[in-house]
Amino acid sequence: MICWKEALLGLAGLAATALPAAAQDGNPLTLMAYAGIFRENYAEAVVKPFESGNGARVQYFEGGTSSQMLGTLRAQKADPQVDVVIMDVTTAALACAEGLVEKLSPDTLPVLNDLDPQARQAGGDCGPGVTFDHLVMVYDAQAVKPPPTRFEAMADKAQKGAVGLAAPPNIQGLALTAILAKAHGKDWKDISAALPALKAMAANAQTFDPKPDGYSMILNDQIRFATGWNARAQLYHDQSKGRLGVVLPEEGTAFQINTINLVANSKHRDAALAFIKHALSPAGQKAFTERMFYGPTNTKAQVSPEAMQRTALAPEYRARVIGVDWNEMLKLRDNWNQRWRREVISAAPR
Amino acid sequence: MIGWLLAAPALAVLALAFVWPMAGLFRISLNRTTETGAMETALTTESYAKLLGDDFIRELVWNTLLLAGSSAAIAVALALPVALMVRAASPRWRGPLALMAIAPLLVSGTARLIGWMAILGDNGLINAVLMGLGLRDTPYPLINNWTGVRIGLVESLMPYAVLVLIAGLGRLDPRLEEAAATLGAGRVRTFLRVTLPLAAPALLAAWLLALVLGISAFITPRLMGGGRVFVLATEIYDLALEYVDWPAASALAMLLLGGLVLLMLLRGALARLGGRRA
Numbered sequence: 001m002i003c004w005k006e007a008l009l010g011l012a013g014l015a016a017t018a019l020p021a022a023a024q025d026g027n028p029l030t031l032m033a034y035a036g037i038f039r040e041n042y043a044e045a046v047v048k049p050f051e052s053g054n055g056a057r058v059q060y061f062e063g064g065t066s067s068q069m070l071g072t073l074r075a076q077k078a079d080p081q082v083d084v085v086i087m088d089v090t091t092a093a094l095a096c097a098e099g100l101v102e103k104l105s106p107d108t109l110p111v112l113n114d115l116d117p118q119a120r121q122a123g124g125d126c127g128p129g130v131t132f133d134h135l136v137m138v139y140d141a142q143a144v145k146p147p148p149t150r151f152e153a154m155a156d157k158a159q160k161g162a163v164g165l166a167a168p169p170n171i172q173g174l175a176l177t178a179i180l181a182k183a184h185g186k187d188w189k190d191i192s193a194a195l196p197a198l199k200a201m202a203a204n205a206q207t208f209d210p211k212p213d214g215y216s217m218i219l220n221d222q223i224r225f226a227t228g229w230n231a232r233a234q235l236y237h238d239q240s241k242g243r244l245g246v247v248l249p250e251e252g253t254a255f256q257i258n259t260i261n262l263v264a265n266s267k268h269r270d271a272a273l274a275f276i277k278h279a280l281s282p283a284g285q286k287a288f289t290e291r292m293f294y295g296p297t298n299t300k301a302q303v304s305p306e307a308m309q310r311t312a313l314a315p316e317y318r319a320r321v322i323g324v325d326w327n328e329m330l331k332l333r334d335n336w337n338q339r340w341r342r343e344v345i346s347a348a349p350r
Numbered sequence: 351m352i353g354w355l356l357a358a359p360a361l362a363v364l365a366l367a368f369v370w371p372m373a374g375l376f377r378i379s380l381n382r383t384t385e386t387g388a389m390e391t392a393l394t395t396e397s398y399a400k401l402l403g404d405d406f407i408r409e410l411v412w413n414t415l416l417l418a419g420s421s422a423a424i425a426v427a428l429a430l431p432v433a434l435m436v437r438a439a440s441p442r443w444r445g446p447l448a449l450m451a452i453a454p455l456l457v458s459g460t461a462r463l464i465g466w467m468a469i470l471g472d473n474g475l476i477n478a479v480l481m482g483l484g485l486r487d488t489p490y491p492l493i494n495n496w497t498g499v500r501i502g503l504v505e506s507l508m509p510y511a512v513l514v515l516i517a518g519l520g521r522l523d524p525r526l527e528e529a530a531a532t533l534g535a536g537r538v539r540t541f542l543r544v545t546l547p548l549a550a551p552a553l554l555a556a557w558l559l560a561l562v563l564g565i566s567a568f569i570t571p572r573l574m575g576g577g578r579v580f581v582l583a584t585e586i587y588d589l590a591l592e593y594v595d596w597p598a599a600s601a602l603a604m605l606l607l608g609g610l611v612l613l614m615l616l617r618g619a620l621a622r623l624g625g626r627r628a
Binding site (some may be wrong): 065067068070071074090091093094097098160161166167169170206207208209211221222327330331333334338341345348349350 | 384385386387388389406471472473488489491494495572573575576577578580588590591592593594596
């Protein structure tokens, strides 16, 4: 009998050593968000201070794109392995409608009252906006002089074959269409007003699907112009010592909002709520903005003027932000996609 | 009975790795996507009806067939001399030559495409030579269009075509060609009047296999099409990962699978026919 007990204890010991380190560290909460430079910077600026301040552990799970994260949430609906998810506003709206993420109110999360109304509205009843990003034009600062100020610089005949446009259904293509529609017409939803400008740019397009992305293609001398997201563009600008130029064009820009969500039936609900509270707090928002230039969604965040200047929330840029309703965009994008394919891309053969 | 027992492990793996996910995919295709884009559990054929009634999808079917059919034909045409060379080689060299012909399969498809992108790009090797020799003032567009996709696809399909042709040509009786030569036919005439007709079933089987692989190709049109090349596989990707419309993506995948199964059945029938004739 004693032998059996010893054997069982031995097996238990072996099992304990075989368990993943994460499980032995008190079963940490799992955050699912973007990979690459987002992870590098978010982990340093937001996750680590939370861990040291709360004595908790956060396991960062790279979920791929927002739609891949939605796929993970759908697949794990019966037994979620993720507690908090950061994803773009349109995909988050689907997760909210499908009951994959919890509804949040100021009663459970008072910090919601400190958020910019646009960030609060973005998540609907579910997770609010945690970062503001916006569409910019990126260019090769060594080859393009003087620095361009408008998207229409991409339509200059001298740039034939040197433009990378991300066509819909890519969200950058949708945002560019809305911005040009608003700039050339009155309503961002009227794609007809944007089409002449889009066709002129498309005539110079080398690709409508920059791979791996517009920033890398410019830095590898493959193209001279592309569209991009401000936060990443600012980071690449610094890393390339100014080779990658970034401009918020005069035609305007549109916010791309990432929301932070509490996964329904989370196994670590209290810890997840504490993390969301930290991510939305003035300190968490300030740290991430100053590190990666995403606009803060908490109005009480005291961000340095230098960092704020590199976001669309700087006073001189605010007026250029057009109000795109991304949930409305979901209804328009199929039609826009078809019009791009038939009227823009097909008119720009190679 | 013993045959079934021996096949049971493989069948179990197939059921787990292919049939079960396919059944899941089919089930998702019967769900509904609401106006807001959310997926709703249902039992409806709405996604199939929508896809079958969509002009753009019909255009994609045509694009896909044209791209895969023409690329498969070029691949088979390029594979035939290689297979003939392997057949004509001494038995000692046949193995190494066949291995060299299919060597591209040993390299990741994505890595090969990245290599092509470096060669065919506007700043790539070919354009550097053309412009260096003064033959072009501006780069010749060899990538981010249908041409680039076709080049990439032909290169990726060729090893498969070579394999099928080596197998098919290996069954031909060389005495028939020797008889033609004895009767006074030259090499070209022997090839056109004897070898080629006898190799027709193998050529067709190779083309059909390359066609099936070409129809389901995704990475090549995605990486080398520059957003200008729309085929069924890229549309499934967009529906699943850009629109997040899983029912539509699953329904299109099921329709594509159905078409490919039909083609494979046709290929099997032709292979049997070829086997009998040879």
